[in-house]
Amino acid sequence: MSLLPWTIYLSFGGAVLALGAGARSAAAARWIALLTAAAGWGLVLVAAVGFAPAAGLQTVADGAWIPSLGVRYHLAADGISLTLLTLTGLAATAGVLFSWNVEERTGEFFAFYLTLIGGVYGVFLSADALLFFVFYEIAIVPKYFLIANWGSTNREYGAMKLVLYSFAGSALVLAGLLWAYVAAGSHSFDLPDLAAAAMHFSGSEQVKMFALVFLGFAVLAGLFPFHTWAPTGHVAAPTAASMLLAGVVMKLGAYGCLRVALPLFPAGLAFWQPVIAWLAVAGIVYGGLVALVQDDFKFVIGYSSVSHMGFVLLGLAAANARALSGAVLQMFSHGVIAGLLFAVVGRMVYDRMHTRRLDELHARPLYRLLPFAAGTFVFAGLASMGMPGFSGFPAELTILIGVWQTSPAWAAVAALGVLVAAAFTVRVMQLAFFGRGGEGTAPPSSTSLPPITLAEKLGAVLLLGATVVIGLKPDLLLNWITPALQSPFFEAVLKGGGQ
Amino acid sequence: MTADYSGLAGAVLPEAALTLGALIVLGVDLVFLRRQSLAIRLRFAVAAAALAVVAAIALTLKGGAPGEVFGGVLIFDSLAMAVRLGVLTLVLLVLGISLGAPRPRRPAEYVAIMLFAAVGFNLMAAAQQLLLAFLALELASLSLYVLAGFDKSRPESVEAALKYFLFGGVSAAFLLFGFSLIYGLTGSINLPQIAASLAQQGLTPLLAVALVMVLVAFGFKAAAAPFHLWAPDAYQGAPAPSAALIASASKLAGLALFVRLLWPGFHAVAGNIAVVSGGGWLPVVAILAGASLLLGNIGALAQTNVRRLLAYSAIAHAGALLLGVIAFGVAGPAPLFYYAMTYGVATAGAFGVIAVLERAGGCDKITDLAGLHRRSPFLAACLAVFILSLAGIPPLAGFFGKLAVFAAALQLGAGGPAGWLTFAAIFLSAVALYYYLVILKQAWVAPPAEKTGPVAIPLVTAFTFLAAAAIIVLAGLWPSFLLDFF
Numbered sequence: 001m002s003l004l005p006w007t008i009y010l011s012f013g014g015a016v017l018a019l020g021a022g023a024r025s026a027a028a029a030r031w032i033a034l035l036t037a038a039a040g041w042g043l044v045l046v047a048a049v050g051f052a053p054a055a056g057l058q059t060v061a062d063g064a065w066i067p068s069l070g071v072r073y074h075l076a077a078d079g080i081s082l083t084l085l086t087l088t089g090l091a092a093t094a095g096v097l098f099s100w101n102v103e104e105r106t107g108e109f110f111a112f113y114l115t116l117i118g119g120v121y122g123v124f125l126s127a128d129a130l131l132f133f134v135f136y137e138i139a140i141v142p143k144y145f146l147i148a149n150w151g152s153t154n155r156e157y158g159a160m161k162l163v164l165y166s167f168a169g170s171a172l173v174l175a176g177l178l179w180a181y182v183a184a185g186s187h188s189f190d191l192p193d194l195a196a197a198a199m200h201f202s203g204s205e206q207v208k209m210f211a212l213v214f215l216g217f218a219v220l221a222g223l224f225p226f227h228t229w230a231p232t233g234h235v236a237a238p239t240a241a242s243m244l245l246a247g248v249v250m251k252l253g254a255y256g257c258l259r260v261a262l263p264l265f266p267a268g269l270a271f272w273q274p275v276i277a278w279l280a281v282a283g284i285v286y287g288g289l290v291a292l293v294q295d296d297f298k299f300v301i302g303y304s305s306v307s308h309m310g311f312v313l314l315g316l317a318a319a320n321a322r323a324l325s326g327a328v329l330q331m332f333s334h335g336v337i338a339g340l341l342f343a344v345v346g347r348m349v350y351d352r353m354h355t356r357r358l359d360e361l362h363a364r365p366l367y368r369l370l371p372f373a374a375g376t377f378v379f380a381g382l383a384s385m386g387m388p389g390f391s392g393f394p395a396e397l398t399i400l401i402g403v404w405q406t407s408p409a410w411a412a413v414a415a416l417g418v419l420v421a422a423a424f425t426v427r428v429m430q431l432a433f434f435g436r437g438g439e440g441t442a443p444p445s446s447t448s449l450p451p452i453t454l455a456e457k458l459g460a461v462l463l464l465g466a467t468v469v470i471g472l473k474p475d476l477l478l479n480w481i482t483p484a485l486q487s488p489f490f491e492a493v494l495k496g497g498g499q
Numbered sequence: 500m501t502a503d504y505s506g507l508a509g510a511v512l513p514e515a516a517l518t519l520g521a522l523i524v525l526g527v528d529l530v531f532l533r534r535q536s537l538a539i540r541l542r543f544a545v546a547a548a549a550l551a552v553v554a555a556i557a558l559t560l561k562g563g564a565p566g567e568v569f570g571g572v573l574i575f576d577s578l579a580m581a582v583r584l585g586v587l588t589l590v591l592l593v594l595g596i597s598l599g600a601p602r603p604r605r606p607a608e609y610v611a612i613m614l615f616a617a618v619g620f621n622l623m624a625a626a627q628q629l630l631l632a633f634l635a636l637e638l639a640s641l642s643l644y645v646l647a648g649f650d651k652s653r654p655e656s657v658e659a660a661l662k663y664f665l666f667g668g669v670s671a672a673f674l675l676f677g678f679s680l681i682y683g684l685t686g687s688i689n690l691p692q693i694a695a696s697l698a699q700q701g702l703t704p705l706l707a708v709a710l711v712m713v714l715v716a717f718g719f720k721a722a723a724a725p726f727h728l729w730a731p732d733a734y735q736g737a738p739a740p741s742a743a744l745i746a747s748a749s750k751l752a753g754l755a756l757f758v759r760l761l762w763p764g765f766h767a768v769a770g771n772i773a774v775v776s777g778g779g780w781l782p783v784v785a786i787l788a789g790a791s792l793l794l795g796n797i798g799a800l801a802q803t804n805v806r807r808l809l810a811y812s813a814i815a816h817a818g819a820l821l822l823g824v825i826a827f828g829v830a831g832p833a834p835l836f837y838y839a840m841t842y843g844v845a846t847a848g849a850f851g852v853i854a855v856l857e858r859a860g861g862c863d864k865i866t867d868l869a870g871l872h873r874r875s876p877f878l879a880a881c882l883a884v885f886i887l888s889l890a891g892i893p894p895l896a897g898f899f900g901k902l903a904v905f906a907a908a909l910q911l912g913a914g915g916p917a918g919w920l921t922f923a924a925i926f927l928s929a930v931a932l933y934y935y936l937v938i939l940k941q942a943w944v945a946p947p948a949e950k951t952g953p954v955a956i957p958l959v960t961a962f963t964f965l966a967a968a969a970i971i972v973l974a975g976l977w978p979s980f981l982l983d984f985f
Binding site: 137149 | 892894913929932940979
């Protein structure tokens with residue numbers, strides 16, 4: 001466990017090294033990035049082996065940082081953070097593999113990439129609200145440069161929109177946190193301290209503070225109707241950034257809701273619960289319906305992320321033990337699956353076909369030209385639909401059961417979203433990969449495409465493997481998550497929000 | 500009043516070192532270097548001035564904080580000492596920058612006047628008597644007017660100096676008028692006596708007039724709306740090192756001067772921030788803060804000139820700094836000093852980057868920064884540190900300055916005007932990120948324009964940038980180093 005802080009330092013150090021090496025050799029920058037990401041993941045896995053699931057955060061580093069403001073450098077982990085750390089390491093490693101073909105300013109690309117990863121690790125490890133916020137903001141700025149420099153369609157607009165939404169959200173969070181800090185008067189940003197002090201806040205204070213903090217985080221989690229940055233940003237981003245943004249960074253928002261907003265202001269949750277739940281349900285259905293009519297392959301995936309993140313937010317809103325553990329499981333599951341889908345669209349298909357328009361793709365027999373991509377996408381699509389055997393199934397099922405306990409109506413409408421997800425996934429699968437172009441005739445030689453590289457295959461296998469393993473044995477993660485939710489830290493949430 | 504000249508001489512040794520340095524710069528240039536090239540004369544002047552500043556820093560550190568000297572005319576408390584060290588550091592940075600900027604026609608005079616300005620800044624921070632406060636302010640201001648108009652060959656520079664001078668002259672007149680009213684009302688020009696007298700008589704209409712006049716001058720010095728109109732023109736036209744000095748050290752010293760006037764001096768008539776009609780200066784400062792935050796951030800969105808953009812950003816930052824002035828009563832000088840100091844370093848650094856680009860061909864529009872990452876990765880990286888710090892992105896110092904000021908201001912009541920101002924400042928920082936990213940987009944995303952090549956940076960200037968960036972990063976990673984100074 002004490003190794004975990006090194007994931008942060010390793011990533012930032014790797015960023016500096018990649019920047020330095022990239023000036024001379026792109027290959028060196030790539031290998032540095034791969035080794036850094038893999039080493040970070042390795043550290044998480046080593047820590048996971050020695051991890052004893054328990055209620056409450058297990059401190060891994062603690063020291064005074066800014067005593068005059070009561071800010072501590074306090075890093076800690078429980079089963080929830082460990083789940084998301086595992087996801088981060090996995091997605092980071094796969095992301096490097098899928099950006100092996102970045103030729104332009106390679107060193108800078110991986111420097112921004114690894115800085116983003118370092119920030120993400122930091123968020124998942126922070127037990128001090130201000131430290132949490134610092135890492136959260138560190139993860140914002142690299143996104144702009146990744147998208148604006150290495151992105152595609154409408155990249156400068158997409159980058160600016162995404163970053164301004166994120167930053168506006170974080171401004172709300174900062175306002176709420178500072179308010180709570182000052183009102184608590186305990187001169188500490190440490191999350192357990194803040195939660196203890198927040199119990200004495202009046203109901204109306206909690207309602208307002210919760211609104212600021214939760215909304216701020218939920219913007220990043222893609223809460224309807226504040227989700228519009230997500231599809232444009234993710235479509236504009238380069239493949240690895242889309243994978244990370246949809247796969248991991250959106251989870252920062254959801255994690256912030258779970259780790260900060262809910263435990264600190266349970267009375268606020270009780271007040272806002274129906275609003276959040278219905279917005280989440282609206283996001284599930286709306287995101288799915290919009291995905292159903294897109295003619296750009298990547299936008300389908302972009303909107304599907306909004307829909308799937310709706311399940312996470314719905315689970316958080318329902319706020320009982322089952323729904324919350326389902327939400328965390330769904331964060332992991334969607335992180336892996338969204339990463340895989342974006343990898344297929346952005347790297348395997350777009351980098352070879354140079355189009356993402358579904359009608360143009362439909363004119364070519366992609367299943368013959370790129371059988372590996374087609375196969376991967378079919379599996380990823382099945383996982384995304386919530387097919388049993390893949391991680392999406394236990395995650396969404398757990399959420400729906402949990403939500404049903406709080407309100408059957410929400411669960412019933414959300415279940416519609418599962419149907420819509422099946423519809424848009426099958427549609428895009430058919431349009432993109434199983435076109436008419438190849439029927440009867442052999443594909444002309446001009447259509448031969450660069451073969452799928454080893455790096456891509458490796459990345460796809462990693463992500464597919466993860467979704468299958470968790471799909472078959474969700475207890476691997478649930479055994480971490482469930483005890484973590486029994487911590488006294490979440491007691492008020494489960495009591496106040498549940499019924 | 501006891502005239503303790505030896506005590507005074509001991510306390511102002513750093514200022515003596517600066518003055519001596521300025522005289523040496525002028526004298527040596529006059530006697531020995533008339534026939535040398537401008538480059539050599541500038542190098543000598545900067546080297547001698549830097550030595551004088553380093554000597555002043557050493558003397559400040561060695562002398563400690565002697566407290567009140569010369570019968571309370573000057574007070575060297577922790578605030579004065581911190582601002583002194585801050586001003587000297589900023590002047591050192593500006594000196595390094597001026598080596599990379601387009602060369603001034605009379606380098607010795609240029610550098611010497613900077614040192615005179617530094618003397619003025621230092622005395623401003625320590626003045627505890629109205630007359631000395633005014634003299635120190637005028638010493639600094641007159642130096643800055645000259646520095647702003649130093650590039651006589653460019654009409655913009657002359658325009659900058661004229662506007663700065665006219666606004667500055669009027670505001671000085673206001674200040675003097677306010678001071679004379681206060682003297683008339685309290686019978687003293689010493690702040691402790693004024694404070695005691697005001698505590699007895701309370702807020703009278705005539706005092707209100709005096710306070711407004713002082714605040715007008717304060718608004719001018721801090722570039723706070725609605726007294727900000729000089730700033731965009733002065734920042735745009737002045738030679739870049741002069742603009743850097745106006746935006747950084749001058750602001751730091753001005754804040755110290757007025758905070759000392761307002762809090763230890765006029766705290767009896769501060770009034771209640773929540774009650775505008777109740778009188779007192781707190782609500783007025785709150786209005787200035789709110790207006791500056793709004794006008795600065797929104798005005799900056801429309802700018803296409805880099806320096807005007809930085810000027811509007813300065814106005815926005817002035818709003819946040821005034822919030823720190825408001826919170827001074829509950830939190831003391833630490834948040835305000837930290838904010839003003841780190842803001843000064845970042846903004847001086849940004850002007851330095853502009854200066855180097857001006858020498859390399861020109862830097863007028865924001866688009867002139869295009870492709871900086873290819874023309875000079877080092878410069879682009881430093882610019883990113885400065886701009887992101889101005890935007891308040893952690894772990895850079897700008898974020899912790901905002902954090903400290905906002906946390907302090909919220910202690911005045913989250914539901915009251917201070918709270919609303921703080922929330923407005925936080926939300927407007929999201930607006931601000933847009934225009935800061937517009938700068939960084941050119942530097943880091945856009946390809947270089949045609950006919951532009953690599954940028955040459957003199958070694959000393961490169962080292963200056965490195966030092967400024969290091970200050971920003973280290974002050975961000977260990978904010979306590981500066982916050983716990985007091």
